[in-house]
Amino acid sequence: MQTIWAAQALIGDHWADAVAVEVGADGRIASIVENAAPTGTRVGALLPAPVNLHSHAFQRAMAGLTERRGPSGRDSFWTWRQLMYRFLDALTPEQVEAIAAFVQMEMLEAGYAAVAEFHYLHHQADGMPYDDIGELSGRIGAAAVESGIGLTLLPVLYEQATCLGAPLGPGQVRFGNDVDRFERLLARAGQLVAALPADAGIGVAPHSLRAVSQPSLRNAVGLANGRPLHMHIAEQTAEVDEVLSAYGRRPVEWLLANHEVGERWCLIHCTQMTPEETRALASTGAVAGLCPSTESSLGDGIFDGVAYLEQEGRFGIGSDSNIRISLVEELRTLEYSQRLRDRGRAMLASATASTGRRLFEGAARGGARAAQRQSGVIAPGNWADLLALDIAAVDLEGRRGDTLLDSFVFAGDDRMISDLWSAGRHVVRGSRHIHREAIVSRYRRTMSTLKDHL
Numbered sequence: 001m002q003t004i005w006a007a008q009a010l011i012g013d014h015w016a017d018a019v020a021v022e023v024g025a026d027g028r029i030a031s032i033v034e035n036a037a038p039t040g041t042r043v044g045a046l047l048p049a050p051v052n053l054h055s056h057a058f059q060r061a062m063a064g065l066t067e068r069r070g071p072s073g074r075d076s077f078w079t080w081r082q083l084m085y086r087f088l089d090a091l092t093p094e095q096v097e098a099i100a101a102f103v104q105m106e107m108l109e110a111g112y113a114a115v116a117e118f119h120y121l122h123h124q125a126d127g128m129p130y131d132d133i134g135e136l137s138g139r140i141g142a143a144a145v146e147s148g149i150g151l152t153l154l155p156v157l158y159e160q161a162t163c164l165g166a167p168l169g170p171g172q173v174r175f176g177n178d179v180d181r182f183e184r185l186l187a188r189a190g191q192l193v194a195a196l197p198a199d200a201g202i203g204v205a206p207h208s209l210r211a212v213s214q215p216s217l218r219n220a221v222g223l224a225n226g227r228p229l230h231m232h233i234a235e236q237t238a239e240v241d242e243v244l245s246a247y248g249r250r251p252v253e254w255l256l257a258n259h260e261v262g263e264r265w266c267l268i269h270c271t272q273m274t275p276e277e278t279r280a281l282a283s284t285g286a287v288a289g290l291c292p293s294t295e296s297s298l299g300d301g302i303f304d305g306v307a308y309l310e311q312e313g314r315f316g317i318g319s320d321s322n323i324r325i326s327l328v329e330e331l332r333t334l335e336y337s338q339r340l341r342d343r344g345r346a347m348l349a350s351a352t353a354s355t356g357r358r359l360f361e362g363a364a365r366g367g368a369r370a371a372q373r374q375s376g377v378i379a380p381g382n383w384a385d386l387l388a389l390d391i392a393a394v395d396l397e398g399r400r401g402d403t404l405l406d407s408f409v410f411a412g413d414d415r416m417i418s419d420l421w422s423a424g425r426h427v428v429r430g431s432r433h434i435h436r437e438a439i440v441s442r443y444r445r446t447m448s449t450l451k452d453h454l
Contacts (some may be wrong), residue, residue, distance in 0.1 A: 003040030015401045023384040026441035034067035044391030049113035051367030054318025057100040063323045085171020089125045095446045100143035103444035105433045106325040113385035114150030115370045120175045127173030134188035148427035152371040154205040158181045163246035164196035199423040201227030235269035252277040266370035271301035287370040292333035302337045315430040316366035331359040388419040422446030
């Protein structure tokens, strides 16, 4: 049993003072006592640490290296994707593990206790499976053991290049599986996840309507069998046009008409939705998986958070391409995008909650739902996914409650995070990951090897 004492904490749906949280040996919160005498590990402010609900770990190694214009004089998501494919050809399993451990370390230091890894890098560069079909799934799991992050592994089904069934190109063959081989891959990944700490989980991720046929999507939904089900949708206008031409409906419209989308679904991006689609998605109970930094970087568009939250839609936050790992930057980019579009302020605040409170609390609860992880709220029985803020930080000193959260989200950065626990594992102390030196050293060696391919 370990005890964490906080001067103030967001407990359930209210703020409390002098809070003692007892964490059992199983990594779950055993009890919570308010107005308790100081004891155990003492922190300033305690918050539920969210799940990062969407990550492609390997893309971290590309951060900052795709910001030049191509020969055409104009860059887009599609030209960026070609650069990503070229980079992929060079990655070895050992490098995949080193990159994943590094980005997971950054996530923990940034305030995420867990990650849902949308894992589509499965095979060798020529598309042939490794002797162990789950080789790269195992590498993601090994990285999670080293970093201590909570992991929900989402093996991705990716079988075609277009809605009309065009074969995968050279840059895509490392992703590719038909349904039968994917089923074998998923079973092996399940075995590997079962050997991880008890808070690890697994789901299924049909990549997108473009990359999975209609029959295969039905099979993938069946394979999920109640587990998390994540899918890219409505990210780019070209994607919307392709689905509309092939299926006669826009992506979100088609999906809602043909599948029972509900609470176990997480739909990633949703930046190209009509008002009708926005309202319809909100009513399903699914989670909109938003990645504002990547959506900004790739020019995807702006998710209509105002309309979505007016309908009580659920959302969570992911880092996607991992160009920058910062929970607070994702949250404020989401809010600022609404302000720029609608030319207002405090767009996502409500009558009862400040902007920072609504953003943070929504991301914590939505991310937990998307990963089917028992967290998102500090409550007995939940995993001890906990984030501590240093209330002596200049912009936090003397601030309490929602004002504290507003200051963290809109004036803060990762340096305000003093400690983080993932399922009771105290992996960030004094704002640094406990294995930072070893993880960074291996990442440096990996990047030195890869430099000629970047």
